[in-house]
Amino acid sequence: MNDAISAFHFIRPWAFVLIPIAGAVAWWWKTNSDPLRGWRTQIDSDLLSALTSDGSSANDAWWKRESNLVFLSAGWLLAVVAIAGPTWKVEANPFAQDAQPLIILLKADESMASTALTTPPLERAKLKIADLASARKGEPLGLVAYSGSAHAVLPPTEDTTVVAEMAAEINPSIMPKSGDALDQAILVAGRLLENHDGATILVMADQANLDAKQVIDAHQSIGAPAIEFLSLLPEESQETQSLQSLADSLRGQRVPLTVDDRDIQSIIQFAERRSSTGLAGESDRWQETGYWLSPLLACMVAMSFRREKSERQEPAK
Incomplete structure (x- = not known):
């Protein structure tokens, strides 16, 4: 509303x-x-x-x-x-024949598996990925996992159910090293998004523990696609503020975690708007x-x- x-x-x-x-x-x-x-x-x-x-x-x-x-x-x-x-x-762009890809960058280091909360941030992220896969059924969805290094799990695929199933298997124990290599994850996403001008990157993380300049440089190097963050910790925490600062630096959007599907709907709407503006020569079309x-x-x-x-x-x- x-x-x-x-x-x-x-x-x-x-x-x-x-x-x-x-x-x-x-x-x-x-x-x-x-x-x-x-x-x-x-x-x-x-x-x-x-x-x-x-x-x-x-x-x-x-x-x-x-x-x-x-x-x-x-x-x-x-x-x-x-x-x-x-x-x-926003009205769907009539010149866009197909939905543009959305690449999820899922952070999977030890902090995401913390039991300080009733539901660890990583488990919250997996549940939201399942909801997003259901809401974007038939529309390209990809997955990259990162901690101290970044790895492509799935390129954009219209079989979104597979994305949710693969995300459910990701945990810190399978990652080569711990840390926060969001900049590397963005570079991996850039390789998956070649020839997709209207694509969107979605970062699911609890916090950002790296130099913002590294992330900005990586984002610019792949053409500065639309980027948004789903924060997995309470709004008042310092960790959430670190994601907000990074989103502001990248001219992106941070979406607060909600108990219902408002966060998912906000993510989808943001991706649709950016998909329209990403098409050459086209801008947002507002619905009459x-x-x-x-x-x-x-x-x-x-x-x-x-x-x-x-x-x-x-x-x-």
Whole structure:
């Protein structure tokens, strides 16, 4: 919900210049819709009220004019909002025939297997990889494991179930040496992502224990693809802040771990946006939502054709 609110904007904000026209139309309506406007300048209001069919009719006519004015103004403003194009989500790029790869860089050193928490960070990461594999079923997903060294586990494959199964088998005991070689993992991911301009790298880690410049240099050397981090420790911890600082340095995104699938959905949406912008000559396409106001506008137009009650009196017999 917060992502939708922060992304909300209007595709054509210049359409709001039409609002002053609504004021001019309202003024014209108010000054020209009164059938007695000419008489009001010639006859006293009390006498004019007595000369009309009855006093209540004049009040009814005034109320009808005012309600029509409000109705017309509301319809105009609604139409302006629809034309402005309210939106909060990205539309899939029509020129992108296939989903772009997402490479997971899974940290697998001893700190990820820590039992200080009820569920170790590595086990949390494996569960999230299974959720991500299910959510991206049929879309290319790859896996790189790293600690003191980095190793390609699977190149991007549409069989995402295999990625989840391979991730489940990764643990610190199978890694050649301990440490934090995220820069090497990024270089390995770069080799797997050749000829994929719209691909995304996802780092799943508890913390970053290396010089940020090493990571930045490695990221730049493979073309600076979109990168995001899923932090596996509590938000207030210093370890999480180290990932946030690194994400800021790489102009990436850090996603907090959640108990539901909000983190997975955020990861997928980020990858889709970057996939669109990664295509040569293309930029983000925001989905039109103003057309949802069309049924309401149609109802307002239909109501404007309602039958009016006749005030004509039958002649006395």
